[in-house]
Amino acid sequence: MVNGTSTISNHVKNCLNKFSKPNNNKNLDDFVSKAAQVNVLAEDKRSITVACAKFCSFDLRPCSIVKGVGSSTLCQSLINLGYQHGQAKLGAPSVNLLLPEPTNVSRTVSQIAQEYRENLKNMLKNDLQNVKLIGNRHPYMLRTSLFNQSKTGENTRKKNFPLLSSYDIDPNHFHVVYISDNGSNLVCGLQGEVYLRYICLCLNLALHNGVDMCPKSISLNYEKCGDALINRNEVKYLDEIDRKVVVSFVKFLSLFKVASEQLSADTTLTLHLVVPWFTKLKASCEPTDDEPILLIQFKNAVSKMLDEKIYLTSLH
Structure with a gap:
């Protein structure tokens, strides 16, 4: 033996004196080979990158902060503290091995943001399936009461x-x-x-006032009126009606019909459709050179009425 156990007396002496320790005695840890630094796994490095991305996003910090001297010193101090009180003494990893590059943090921010968007869409989708954010229009009269005062x-x-x-x-x-x-x-x-303001009522008012500003002849339903006049032997009243003009009016008004049907739906949301439909209807009121003069006048009247009747708010 190296020291202290060659004789029984020395062995007893060393065992009784627990404070005395031979200088050349070694602990078990001394015989375990240690690496200079711990090997950081890819999963661990990825978790650090995600944490840095959230740190930069949530605290509104630049991505380059991960390479700053102050943040590196702070992280290294935390690592050293964890290593000091940890159980596995395998060598403290360097902060340079753990902290990612700023470009990697920036890309991770975009990935995390996309994940949050998907989670938000799924959450809203579930809410829309279970909860009516905009209720149905009630098809009944809740209450009627006498209103004697002036309607101010x-x-x-x-x-x-x-x-x-x-x-x-x-x-x-x-x-x-x-x-x-x-x-x-x-x-x-x-x-x-x-x-x-109820958009469908506004559309009807715009069309109604637009028709009132044009000759009465073009507001007639051509087919029904034509059949009625033929049955009554009054075909002469159809002589001044241009079929092409009527067809062009029908084509123009058909877009308003589709808009009214979609905007008055009872089982689907309609608030987000107001601005797109308003823009589309306004665009349809732009006259072209090959259109009849009556249709151009009618489009101008309807466009003016749309601006007067439809009132957009921040909710739209």
Whole structure:
């Protein structure tokens, strides 16, 4: 033996004196080969990259911060502290091996953002399937009451708010969205409230007023009126009606028909369709050189009415 155990007396002496330790005695850890640094796995490096990406995104930090002297010093101190109190003494990994490149952090930020977008879409999809964000239009009259006062905005507000409160709908505590036509008393009475003007009523008003500004002859339904006049032997009234003009009007108005059907749907959301349809209808009102003069006049009238009747809010 090297020292202290050649005789029984020395062995007993060394065992009894627990504070004495031969200088050349070695611990078991001394015979275990150690690597200079721990081998960082790819999965561990990826977890650090994701953590850095979230750190830069959530705290609004530049991606280059991972290569800064201050952040590297902080991370290395945390690693050393973990190594000091850890169980596996395999050599503390260097912070340079763990921290990713700024470009890698930037790419990871984009990947994480896309994952959050997908999660948000899935969450909204589930909510839309289970919860109606915009309820159906009720096909019944909730209540009728006598309105003796003048239909001013103030009187309309005083009449409607107590009516809602009688159904335990307090406008001051509930988030109520009011949907109505362009009545001036409603527009004035609902100031300060979330108020949407019913788009289909606005379209009908725009078309109705546009027709009133044009000759009555072009507002007739050609086929039905033609059959009725033939049965009554009054074909002479069809002489001044141009079939091509009628066809061009039908083509123009068919787009409004489709818009009205989609915007008045009961089982699907319609709020997000208002702006696209308004833009599309306004574009259809642009006249072309080969169109009849009556259709051009009608388009100009409808375009003007669309601007006057349709009121877009921040909700749209």
